[in-house]
Amino acid sequence: MKPRERVAMSLRREKPDRCPMQVSFTPxxxxxxxxxLHQGGAAMHNPHGGGNTYELERALGEDLLLTSVGWANSYxxxxxxxxxxxxxxxxxxxxxxxxxxxxxxxxGFYTEMVGFPLADRKALDTWQPPDPNRPELYHExxxxxxxxxxxxxxxxVTVTTIFETAWALRGLQQMLIDFSxxxxxxxxxxxxxxxxxxxxxxxxxxxxxxMIWIGxxxxxxxxxxxxxxxxxxxxxxxxxxxxxxxxxxxxDVKVAYHCDGxxxxxxxxxxxxxxxxxxxxxxxxxDPEMIKKQFGDRLCFWGTIDEQHTxxxxxxxxxxxxVLDRIxxxxxxxxxxxxxxxxxxxxxxxxxxxxxINTITGxxxxxxxxxxxxxPVVTA
Amino acid sequence: MTDTxxxxxxxxxxxxxxxxxxTQAALAEGAEPxxxxxxxxxxxxxxxxxxxxxxxxFVPELLLAGRAMKAALEYLRPLLAASxxxxxxxxxxxxxxxxxxxxxxxxxxxxLEGAGFEVTDLGTDVSPEKFVEAVGAKGANIVCLSALLTVxxxxxxxxxxxxxxxxxxxxxxxxxxxxxxTDQFAREIxxxxxxENASAAVAxxxxxVAV
Numbered sequence: 001m002k003p004r005e006r007v008a009m010s011l012r013r014e015k016p017d018r019c020p021m022q023v024s025f026t027p028x029x030x031x032x033x034x035x036x037l038h039q040g041g042a043a044m045h046n047p048h049g050g051g052n053t054y055e056l057e058r059a060l061g062e063d064l065l066l067t068s069v070g071w072a073n074s075y076x077x078x079x080x081x082x083x084x085x086x087x088x089x090x091x092x093x094x095x096x097x098x099x100x101x102x103x104x105x106x107x108g109f110y111t112e113m114v115g116f117p118l119a120d121r122k123a124l125d126t127w128q129p130p131d132p133n134r135p136e137l138y139h140e141x142x143x144x145x146x147x148x149x150x151x152x153x154x155x156x157v158t159v160t161t162i163f164e165t166a167w168a169l170r171g172l173q174q175m176l177i178d179f180s181x182x183x184x185x186x187x188x189x190x191x192x193x194x195x196x197x198x199x200x201x202x203x204x205x206x207x208x209x210x211m212i213w214i215g216x217x218x219x220x221x222x223x224x225x226x227x228x229x230x231x232x233x234x235x236x237x238x239x240x241x242x243x244x245x246x247x248x249x250x251x252d253v254k255v256a257y258h259c260d261g262x263x264x265x266x267x268x269x270x271x272x273x274x275x276x277x278x279x280x281x282x283x284x285x286x287d288p289e290m291i292k293k294q295f296g297d298r299l300c301f302w303g304t305i306d307e308q309h310t311x312x313x314x315x316x317x318x319x320x321x322x323v324l325d326r327i328x329x330x331x332x333x334x335x336x337x338x339x340x341x342x343x344x345x346x347x348x349x350x351x352x353x354x355x356x357i358n359t360i361t362g363x364x365x366x367x368x369x370x371x372x373x374x375x376p377v378v379t380a
Numbered sequence: 381m382t383d384t385x386x387x388x389x390x391x392x393x394x395x396x397x398x399x400x401x402x403t404q405a406a407l408a409e410g411a412e413p414x415x416x417x418x419x420x421x422x423x424x425x426x427x428x429x430x431x432x433x434x435x436x437x438f439v440p441e442l443l444l445a446g447r448a449m450k451a452a453l454e455y456l457r458p459l460l461a462a463s464x465x466x467x468x469x470x471x472x473x474x475x476x477x478x479x480x481x482x483x484x485x486x487x488x489x490x491x492l493e494g495a496g497f498e499v500t501d502l503g504t505d506v507s508p509e510k511f512v513e514a515v516g517a518k519g520a521n522i523v524c525l526s527a528l529l530t531v532x533x534x535x536x537x538x539x540x541x542x543x544x545x546x547x548x549x550x551x552x553x554x555x556x557x558x559x560x561x562t563d564q565f566a567r568e569i570x571x572x573x574x575x576e577n578a579s580a581a582v583a584x585x586x587x588x589v590a591v
Contacts, residue, residue: 101478101531112480176440221559225439308560312530347531
């Protein structure tokens with residue numbers, strides 16, 4: 001079965017030959033995996049798929065390939081904007097700094113926001129958002145669609161759609177305070193990324209992507225970090241417009257929404273405005289089995305493999321068991337794309353990584369460094 | 381006479397301007413700063429914590445209440461210091477080395493301050509050495525460590541180890557928190573407690589130093 005058919009079938013809530021899979025990696029984990037697979041290729045890796053070669057994804061047997069247009073690419077722009085330095089400013093004026101960490105498998109870094117161009121509201125007098133209609137923003141998407149759409153399910157990524165980009169402009173705490181103290185200002189700032197990412201998504205849908213992936217984190221471990229009422233006031237109408245605009249262009253296009261944490265309280269709202277797929281269903285926050293029981297007849301799920309505890313700190317057997325459990329309890333009638341709930345990070349042992357991949361794809365591949373492995377790895 | 385219930389309400393409603401005005405007026409009329417803290421500020425922040433636990437308040441409401449509490453404290457703090465009033469405890473707080481995510485840490489700091497603790501916030505990306513140094517400099521009895529990322533959790537252990545190496549581990553209680561952190565992890569690295577959220581952190585701190 002072709003990967004794209006496997007995904008389409010699952011999203012129709014029918015059970016394909018195996019559960020479809022999508023896995024992304026931080027650049028550090030991608031480098032480690034590439035070395036493990038004796039694979040060449042560019043050192044740069046954007047987990048949302050801006051400028052990727054997709055060699056890793058295809059070698060693993062992934063079913064969806066991602067192409068990203070929008071602010072989220074700024075997280076991975078240190079090579080292009082910072083000349084591989086420690087700091088850079090993106091085209092929105094958001095300042096980033098490399099923030100280094102150490103794991104038992106080596107060092108890495110995340111780029112973190114340190115400069116917020118609209119922190120002072122007076123900056124609004126002169127600040128301008130970038131233009132989403134520059135043709136060069138879509139070259140990667142064109143290449144991906146022309147080279148791989150025949151085989152793979154193509155996802156246009158416009159995550160950090162409204163809230164996350166807005167608070168990168170304003171600063172998180174100030175943005176949260178604006179919701180209460182100055183709603184018109186909050187509306188004004190939210191509209192910049194909303195309009196930008198909607199324009200990008202419209203163009204990607206017209207180009208022929210199968211799905212648009214939007215996203216904004218509003219969840220915490222145990223609940224939402226803004227009230228459902230605040231979410232309904234500021235986000236629900238914008239997301240409804242976003243989804244209906246895309247579906248008016250292509251009624252068959254699917255829309256997935258990424259939100260970390262526990263957002264059970266707004267899932268009925270998301271269904272009401274036409275959402276097709278919820279990602280990542282973080283199991284340390286929301287029980288995937290319970291969510292499937294409650295909403296599985298109206299919503300499909302993407303993710304569900306625990307990246308907070310099981311993948312980095314559990315055993316390979318625990319990973320295997322979790323994958324089997326998800327297939328049995330969430331994917332039994334389709335409606336599931338399996339994958340980790342975040343880009344796989346450097347703190348994940350390769351044994352756990354391969355346990356996840358093998359259990360999903362029904363293969364017996366493994367790290368060259370693992371005893372008893374059946375390498376060389378067979379690529380798809 | 382100023383109605384000090386207004387201070388309680390101003391904190392609960394997150395109105396910094398009113399909180400400051402009521403505090404100033406009450407002090408001008410001779411109110412005891414310690415009474416304002418004990419009878420208005422701490423009960424108001426306790427109620428904020430309760431509403432947060434009940435999911436009636438969310439992060440924005442906590443931020444606003446914390447800001448109102450601080451606006452009142454601006455006027456109260458110098459007077460409390462001059463009167464020699466003892467805080468509930470002395471807290472050093474920060475996100476551990478490598479971690480810049482500070483909203484959870486800020487909420488915990490505000491709630492502890494609202495509960496009468498003296499809080500020294502070292503900010504983000506704080507090295508183990510800085511924690512050790514601050515404990516000595518401030519005579520702290522609680523250290524709060526925060527991490528949002530699994531990849532920065534190891535820095536919590538490094539920090540606890542640094543307190544031991546400096547010979548001051550037994551002088552302080554170590555509290556940890558953050559999305560990926562668990563009770564079990566707290567035990568593994570030798571911390572004294574894990575708190576799930578800002579309100580639970582207050583309860584934990586009170587228990588640890590027996591306020």
